Amino acid sequence: MNKTWILLRAQIINFFPINEIREPWNKKQNTAVIMGLGVITLMLFICIYNVLTAKILVQVGEQELIPAYMVAISSFAIFFLTMLRSNGILFGSRDIDMLSSLPVEVGEVISSKFLFMYLLNFLVGFVFMVPGGIVWVINAETDILRFALYFASVFFVPLIPMCMASFIGVLVVMVSSCFKNRNILALVFSFAALGLVGYIGISGTHGDSDMVSLGVELAKQITEIYPLSELFLKNFSLLVLEGIGTFIILSSVIFYLFVKIVSKKYDLFNKLFNTSSKYTRYKGVIKRQSSFATLYKKELGRFFSSYTAVLNTGLGVILLCVFSILLLVISPQKLGLYAGIEDMGGFLANYAPIVIASMLSLSCPAASSISLEGKNMWILQSSPVSIKMILNSKLAVNLTLHAFGYFFAVIAVITRLNMSLIQFTGLLIIPVCYSIFIGVLGIFLNKKYPNYEWNSEMVVVKQSIPVIISGIIGMIAVAAPILLNWFLSFHIMPTLWGMAAILIITASIMYQKSCMSNYI
Amino acid sequence: MLEIKNFTKSYNEKKKAVDDLSLSIDPGDIYGFIGANGSGKTTTIKAVVGIHDFDSGRITVCGHSIKKEPIICKKMMAYIPDNPDLYEHLTGYQYINFISDLFDIPTDERTAKIEKYGDLFEMTGNLGNIIASYSHGMKQRTAIISALVHSPKLLVLDEPFVGLDPKATFTLKQIMQECVSDGGAIFFSTHILDVAEKLCNKIAIIKGGKLIASGPTETVKGNQSLESFFMEVQDI
Incomplete structure (x- = not known):
């Protein structure tokens, strides 16, 4: 078995309580069941929400915007979620020392960690894109190629937002590691980055929207949230192939390049992440408190x-x-x-x-x-x-x-x-x-x-x-x-x-x- | 000082980790607790110091039940685990000060103790650094200093010599002797049978969760070495 898959498998078993579920007498079994039910409920809520959103678009006669809308929203969600967790799964995780001592390439370690993060983000993309996509398939008059490409793109949608969020995460760690109070700065930078992206996304989503220009207005807003979603607005076969095809190829290339670049400097990033604050000396003031x-x-x-x-x-x-x-x-x-x-x-x-x-x-x-x-x-x-x-x-x-x-x-x-x-x-x-x-x-x-x-x-x-x-x-x-x-x-x-x-x-x-x- | 009666603990319904264990540790005892990996030593120790609840039996420290009066019991004890996982973002001083606060030690007393044991374990120069920068042995020494800062009557140690250099090992042994000569008692697990043989006046051997021998070291091992006796009972 490929080493990346071995590492990924170990991460999945370690992360999800798979072994606990298998042991009938294990006390953690109940916990796992409750957690599973909680996650399924949350996913169902998101699915229902997206079906309702897609139905509203159908009601106003803008069903053709559903794919672009779902891509934009799921990408936005994946970006935020990855931004909040990349510096924890990808870098600075406790198993790095153990993995470093094993006969595996850095590229294999990082690929497994990226794949693991991809797996979690794929689920996010799935609950956004598939329910909305089903509503679209039922209500839109378009060709099978467009449907097929849309559903194939579900696998590629997480890639670019993941890379962007991880890149910002790396940047935050690199800049903040130069300062005394590393964590506080990292937090300020992270919130600033999230705020900036949120502002850019939302700042374009207001204006006069009368019913005549609703479609144009919505399309404008969607593509302002996530410009790449414009590739999903094409309607004719050849243009669809060009649009969604470009999206799939672009996502794969960016993801591949990102993994390659991060692999080269992975040790450095981990070192920066694990560096303690430079304020390490403390005068031994012994003071009594309650x-x-x-x-x-x-x-x-x-x-x-x-x-x-x-x-x-x-x-x-x-x-x-x-x-x-x-x-x-x-x-x-x-x-x-x-x-x-x-x-x-x-x-x-x-x-x-x-x-x-x-x-x-x-x-x-x-x-x-x-x-x-x-x-x-x-x-x-x-x-x-x-x-x-x-x-x-x-x-x-x-x-x-x-x-x-x-x-x-x-x-x-x-x-x-x-x-x-x-x-x-x-x-x-x-x-x-x-x-x-x-x-x-x-x-x-x-x-x-x-x-x-x-x-x-x-x-x-x-x-x-x-x-x-x-x-x-x-x-x-x-x-x-x-x-x-x-x-x-x-x-x-x-x-x-x-x-x-x-x-x-x-x-x-x-x-x-x-x-x-x-x-x- | 420490009384364990019919102590039983299981982690799942199928197998008992420790089954009906009874031991009595008196003032002045250095009681060695010996057994193979997974025999139930750490489970017993964790129940004694109030970390783990247990199914049945009774554990008392100076007559107080660890289940019913845990705070009174814990005030009289100090525990050092086999792997000293300390708060990594604190400095050594901050950590020992934190423990001293929890044990409500007066400022003068804690300052004197930190100075004394810091010097003895050659840690004074490092206590101002963040614990994350410490080696395993330094963390172990910090854990020992923090355990001694409130002058416990009962010291409960899980593999205390692992990770210590020869000098720190020697110092710890001396401190253990001092503690019992002042009327305290020590209950500790170890895999180093030579140390147990020389240091302990009493020993207990546990196998598969059951106590198979206990009492004065000389009586338990008889004419043979502790190592030979241990190997003999493991093969039964």
Whole structure:
């Protein structure tokens, strides 16, 4: 068997709980089943969403735009996801030292890691492109060649976004490694890069769009998000072959070249990624603190020392800060024009608590904080501190992170909007209830399903069962009051208060349960 | 000091990792815990220090149950694992200070202890560096210093000599002797039978999760060397 395939196979077995599922008595079997169900549910949601989006395009008579739209959106999603995880799977993974000692070529190692990342991204591309593609096939009047090429391109769509995101990831690591506080700079660069790409993509997607020019407008917006999607707008056989054919060839060539170039400098990139901060000397100031303070400080330091954890779990709070800045800089009226909401002031006065809560629910470092202890877990397990205190310190980090975005957002909303006393009280209390619930839920799930045996932080920060389940439950908690308001005409404020009460009661039950045990 | 009674632990329903193990470690004992790989040594040690829960039996430290009063028990103990995975982003000083905070050690006391053991293990010059830059032996020495900083009554060590250079090994042996002469006790696992024979006043041998011999070293091994005795019982 080719060595790349051997390495890939080992990665897949190590990453997915395949062996655990095979062992009927293994306690991790339940975890694997729940995780599998969570992933399938999430994929189903995305599939349904894409079918609905494609159907809307059919309804407005623009079914011919479906392929380009799906390519653009899936590429965008793959780009963001790869950007968030390439520096964890591709570089700086713990198995590099072990692999370096084996008789395998660097090219084979990197190919296997790229293929593994491709496999994950292929699934993302698949849930975007195939459901939309089926709607297109049913509704479009086009030739079989175009259908065939579209479905063949599903295999090639992840390649270019993966290369672009990995390239930016490498660049971030290279630049930040020259500075003292490497991780903080890497994070700033990463968020700046994500913001820049997001801005370029979204800045072109507004303007006057009357029904006559809707098709042209949509095509323009789609190709502005991802210029290569223009190749999917061709309609005639020869042009289709030229368009999608060019896309497939271009994707393959770029991917091949990228793997070759990275292989040449792989050792250097890994070295840069694993370089500790240059600030290595520390004067031995021995200072006494309380057990909680020392645990909290340790936890905060652990969180901010992990580029992967901050980049992935800090995203919601960063978005909240961006939202607050936008609200402070641009008037609600202008924001309303931009978002297509007539009375933005009135809308935000009612919905601000849930907008803030939705972004806070995206940031849940608590859901991976216990697993992130990894092989260091023995230190806490053998220390004379209660489980409650350990969990509190992890929860406190979650709340601290949320507090940062929360205060910023509350100040921005209060400054910009006229609110009644009830709305103001809701703004202050409802996001706090959501924040506590999200943090406690993360801790509860992570205590129930810990994973201390990981090779890359990415495994627990992004793909572990507590992270996935807490994300889904968080989304449901945010969506439930909105859906009740939209579809069953429930008043938003009482619904939000009711939801907040349910969340706090649930959080207190989970908290009590988590703290009961003497073992972690 | 440490009482293990009918301790049983299984990781899955099919096989017991440790089955009905009973041991008693008194003040002044250096108790060696010997067995082949996978025999249940680390499982026992992890249950003793409160890392792992267990199915049945009782483990007490100075009369306090590790299950019911874990914090009281842990305050009296120190544990050093076979592989010292420490917080890599902290410096040696920060790590020892962190452990001292958890054990609530007064500033003067911890400063004196860090100075004493830092010098003894020749680590003082390195404690200001980030742990990620340490070798395996340096991490092991840092773990030992942090374990000694609160003057534990009971030291529980899992393969403590692995990765230590001869000088550090000698220092650790001396510290172990000091600890028991002050009324403390040591329970440690090892594969180095020569060390166990010379250092331990009592030994226990575990095989396939079951205790097959325990008691004063001389009584257990009889006239033969510990190595010969160990090989003999492994073949049974």
